Amino acid sequence: MIREPLLHGWTVGPKLGAFEQRDAATAFVPVTLPHDALRDLPRDPASPQGVTSGYYPGGVFEYVRELDVPEAWREKTVLLEFEGVYRDAVVFVNGDRAAHEASGYAAFTVRLDAYLRFGRTNRITVEARVHKDSRWYTGAGIHRPVHLIVADPVHLALDATRITTPDIDDERAIVAVSSVVENATRHTRTVRAQWEVTGPDGAVVATGDSPVSVLPGERATARQRLNVREPRRWGIDDPQLYRLRTTLVEEGNEAPLDEEAVAFGIRSLQLDPVHGLRINGESVTLRGACVHHDNGPLGAVAIPAAEDRRIRLLREAGFTAIRSSHNPASRALLEACDRHGMVVMDELGDVWTRAKSGFDHSVGFAEHWRRDVEAMVIKDANHPSVVLYSIGNEILELASSHGAIWSRRLAEAVRELDDTRFVTNGINGIIANLDRIAEAQAEAAAIDPNTLMATMGEQMALLNASDLVTRSIEESAAVLDVVGFNYADSRYALDAELFPNRVIVGSETFPERIGALWPLVSNQPHVIGDFTWTGWDYLGEAGIGRVDYADEPGYIDTGTAGPYPYLAAESGDLDITGHRRTVSFFREIVYGLRTEPFIAVRPPRHHGRPVAVTPWSWDDTVASWTWDAVPGAPVTIDVYADADEVELVLDGARVGRAPVGAVREYTARFETSYVPGELVAIARRKGIEIGRTALRTAGSDLALVARPEEDAIGADPDALAFVWITLEDSARIVSCDREVPVTVAVEGPAVLAGLGTGRAATREPFSAASVTLFQGRALAIIRPTGVGEIGVRVSARGFDDSRVIVRAVD
Incomplete structure (x- = not known):
């Protein structure tokens, strides 16, 4: 083939x-x-x-x-x-x-x-x-x-080799393989399927073969149970991968009719309300990120290098799982998750039979649903990273009897195709009961779901835990292996009493609530994880997580809808370029993955101004002590720490001490004055220092710097070079408070595929060769067109050019 x-x-x-x-x-x-x-x-x-x-x-x-x-x-x-x-x-x-x-x-x-x-x-x-x-x-x-x-007319069917590992112990693993052979000729054909398994080190660890006879115009399945000794298992912290090569041969003919290679992992899954989710026998609590499918400045394209980078950076930020909200993930994204040990909740879609948008997929869902399910499961079947299939998100009809029928229909269709994983659904009890809630809250029917959730405040928790929601979603929830709850942590303890066999996942949660949510998740074994909205910022739903200053001339409260020129949602732990926002470091501390404190500074120019936020917002803060502000200007500083108190020191002089948790979990807040120098935060527990961190003011020797993440990339369309552009001093301290327009020129066998920043409200197109730095940074994405040296030159008025070389190699 x-x-x-x-x-x-x-x-x-x-x-x-x-x-x-x-x-x-x-x-x-x-x-x-x-x-x-x-x-x-x-x-x-x-x-x-x-x-x-x-x-x-x-x-x-x-x-x-x-x-x-x-x-x-x-x-x-x-x-x-x-x-x-x-x-x-x-x-x-x-x-x-x-x-x-x-x-x-x-x-x-x-x-x-x-x-x-x-x-x-x-x-x-x-x-x-x-x-x-x-x-x-x-x-x-x-x-x-x-x-x-x-x-050839006799060939392996596309995506029809299936690998499962039903029986594993330390001595050996049984790898059950099946391959489908298609015969497009007019005669019955007998061929031989051969299988070879190679381990993570490339050595052959198992082989097998089987004859298979196929009638004309039909398909036949060849099977084998292969024995792999001393298996190396795929897991979050050690994602070992094997490879199965399938070859189709005809007796007496040395040349193969067809062959293919598939990566897979050996791992076991268990699920119950006592131990939660177990991978290879060990309980895991998923540190989850909801992600959309676009790749920021590249737009909605699944280029393997971009998908891999996104997963790698999310893993480095502390996440161990992603939810592909709200559509099936690309193959490249799943392959990246396999490599990096990222658990996947792959999601079918955002609608079933009732529309959320004028021309959405609901129009033909009743005719196309089985094809949609098959496409998702066939794509996912051999990826060890895929642990959960989600059959939907905030489905409008879910609380009705017909919604329950569709829930069961979809869940059983998934199980018919793959019974080795677990089925979930992102249930929002409020969205599922919009019609009923509207009876008691007349305005609800006229408000879009995001705005409804943002304006309900404390009512959301009460309604999600209400008897109305409990009764109306019970049947749809009962068809699932794991009940996904969107913004319904009020049900976690309640359902442990009402439904003691129920396993729950927080399929979508507000980012600013992670400090309160994580203890609820980690201390209740029937809750297997939390998925924040969102891990990586995305295009569209523009401005849903923005921070507005309400005293801005002409300000109008538009709810969750960001007015033009908002482009990105501004709700990710990482922005659309992959730069970590301050909320990411807060989350890392909440997860227990970071011991040193983290300093987040509110821009002095906005000090004291009234803010308007949404539940998806984080504070307007930056990890910087370089500001275009007069010395002595008032400034608010937050220090994130898993400690009792934090001491703040500026150039050796104590600024003050503040308790952790008074304004927010894991947070100490200081009101002080901006003075350039070195700002040090010292975290203490029971009077003993447990960590410190520092911010320094950038020097006057600012320069424009281009810095590639890798010096060499592949010379093919699947590869990309990511080049960071920063305004920084000789100590690599970035000046975050200057909006400098920069221009990028690419020389050699490559093109500029995208150029952008983390700025959520912008008129600058991603296809342009110029962009204005945001918080001192921009990202240029280069796509190779051949082998050779790629030169990337960055220029800005008032600064020397910066030029770097990236090699594109075979």
Whole structure:
């Protein structure tokens, strides 16, 4: 089988009507896949998609690629495999409709045989569309990879090799493998399937083979139980991976008919309300992050290097699990989770049969749901990182009898395909009972769900723990292995009494409440984890976590909707560039992963101003003691610490002492004056110092610095170079309070794929070569186009240029 990426040679343009003529404004432009057709379009405060998409427009887009098809392929099976096209993709071959896929995230395969013109150039056309069909930024187009498959008529079916590890101990593990063989000929064929398992060190640890006879036009499954001695198990802290190579051979023919390789892990899962979730026999409490699928300045594209970096940085920030909110994760993201030991809750979607947006997936859900479930489970089946399947998020109809029927239908469909993992659902009892709550709270029906939750305050906890919610969701919850609760920690202790067999996960929680939430999770074994909204900031739902200053001229309270030019949500522990915000370090201390204190400073220019926040907001703070403020200006300082008290010292002189926990868990607050120098925070427990940290004012020798995260990358479209741009002194202290425009130029075999900052409200496009530093930082993302040295030059008025070299290697 030939299976190769089909990422180059594509063009894209707006889809025109049958009688419209293209001009310069609608001309096709060349692109490399994966590609987001929406990211580079102009944003507009009057966009019909509005705040949900970050004020991007909708549209219909047309991708075109010419494909040379040799005469020799006439006797082959030729397929195009799309990992994801957003949305309602229609594929044409030489003008003939060959396939339609409604989901924007499900992988699908197009069999080309009936449409190809052999010995000639063929034209592949893919249409994709987006318009008011989601509550966040989705992007548009072929946002995940495409593969061309050319196979012999007798071949291994795509994604049909399944690996499970049903029986494991320290002496050996049984690796049960099954491979599906397809026969597209007119005759019964007998072939042999051969399997070879290699361990984490590359050594062969098990082999097996089996003959398999396949009737014409049918499929047959070959199975084997392979014995792996002294297995090295996949786990969060030690994610060991094995590899299975499957080869299909015909007797008397040395050349294989087909072969494939699949990575997998050996691990066991257990679940109960006494021990919670156990991986390899050890109880784990998931430190979870909800994440959306976009990659910030790159838009909604699943480039493997970006997906890997996101998971790596989330792991470094203390997370051990992600929830793919609210759509199935990309293959590249799952592979990254396998490598880095990140547990995955993979989620089917945000709607079932009742709509949340005008043109969302609910329209065809009743017809497409089984296909959606199959696509998710088939993709996930061999990934050891996938532990939970979520069948939905805040489903509107869940509290009705028909909602319970759909809950059971979906959960059982998942189990039919994969009974080795656990099924959950992100239940919001308030959202599921909007109609009933509206009877008692007349305004609820007119408020969007985010604003409703933000304005209900203490009522949310009371309502989620009410008898109304308990009764109305009981059946839908009963079909699950793990009951996911969104913003319903008030049910944790309650359900231990009402439903003693129930296992719970906090599938979505407010970030500012982690100090109170984590003890509830870690001290109750039937609660297996907490997933904050969100781990990584995202595009769309613009400004949902922002901090406004209410005395700003012209300020209007818009609730959770961030006015234009808000683009990002501003609710992540890490911003859209991967820089850790102060809330990330607070969370690290709450988790018990950081012993030294952390200093977070409120900008002196905003001292004393009234703030307006949402439940998804964190404080407007920065870990900096470099400010464009006059010495003596008042300033508020928070020190995060797992301690009794904190002492603050400036240039050796005591500023003061403050108790931890008076204003917030794990927080000591100081009111003082800004004076440049060295600010030291000393944390003490029972009078004994347990840690200290310092911030220093940047010197006058500020320079523009470009610094790549890696000096060498692969020379292929899956690779990326991430180059940090900072304004810093010789001690690498960043000056956070100067907005300096910078320009990036790329030399050599590469292109500038994206340029951005963590600023949530911006008019600057990610496709531009210039951007204004935010808190002293920006990120340039470089995509290689070949082998060689890539030069990245950064310039800014008043500073010397900074130039770095990144090597693209085979």
